[in-house]
Amino acid sequence: GQDRSSNETYIQVASKGWSLPAENLRSAIAKSLSLRESLLRYAHAFLIQSSRTALINGHSKIEERLARWLLMVHDRGEGNKIYLTHEFLATMLGARRPGVTTALQMLEYRGLVHARRGEITIVDRAGMIKLTHGAYGEEEQRYFGLASA
Template sequence: MTTESSSPAFAQSHATERDNPRQNQLLACLPEAEWERWVPHLELIDLPLGKVLHESGAPATHVYFPTNAIVSLLYMLENGSSAEIAVVGNEGVVGISIFMGGGSTPSRAVVQSAGMGYRLRADAVKAEFERSSPVMHLMLRYTQALITQMSQTAVCNRHHSLDQQLCRWLLLSLDRLNGTELVMTQELISNMLGVRREGVTEAALKLQAAGLIRYARGHISVLNRPGLERRTCECYRVVKKEYDRLLPDLVAI
């Protein structure tokens, strides 16, 4: 089991450029007064592939701000099946139920692309949300953008082909990473999209045959992003437009 590095002093004084808290765009948007209050409490943590950050129905103790990792929000059925409802990366935060007042959600938060991030205790987040108008407005705009992604994912999964869904998923993931490669097991991708592994293989091979990606042993390299954007459905553009509209400061970073 991977041990989390959770020393606030480490997060504050030993963060490299790769692990700078302000690589998370929400943290980078904090006004200076709020930033100075938050920094001593931000804990740098390792986010390995498959790590569960929040469990379905369990009280959340922290919010997480990924810097170079991607986290999937999965809805879990009683029979153990799951489907992804949203992805969160360096543009956002995992754990909106804490400051929205719910405390827990029926979804599970799982790291889908390994990396690093920062976490903040639930009580500190709630105090800042109630204390600071800029924090409240920033988090509420992000929450609206996240709800748009969840809604569009539901529509996409119902009405669009699997290879279109895979294109959308790849593009949303790339928007939340610096680079063109994803390390993903076939099983994890199938869990994210809520389909059989054979279906993921077939869809990925179609994209590979079209020269859009290279897919082998859990490694996906995007070779032609404009081609992916042309092949995907309108769902990707709807989600991106809403993030850009609600969080313009993030786009400029």
């Protein structure tokens, strides 16, 4: 195994995170079958969701991708407010910032969100899910089922 990940990880919204040396994690996995099984379930769920995201990013409009991404952030957070900038959303969606601004305005016009500088409030979650045209739902439920089992 390698000592370092080739990826950089950061917390996208206000939250807590932990890090530990790779050797400590390997040792804990070797000692705990339940930890190993939980991490394998999480890795499987993450792979499914990542594959689905790649597919959706290639075939969906920016409004649908934005709605899906905001729903996934909402799933993992507390409350209806999400504190993110348009620039950050553009990075996450692989889009230009003006495109994200236009997409957010469209979501707001439809009454799905309320957007202010650096803050987005989910107003109509069911409407957001409908807007994704099936791009959100089944895989996310599978993700939570596998990751939390």
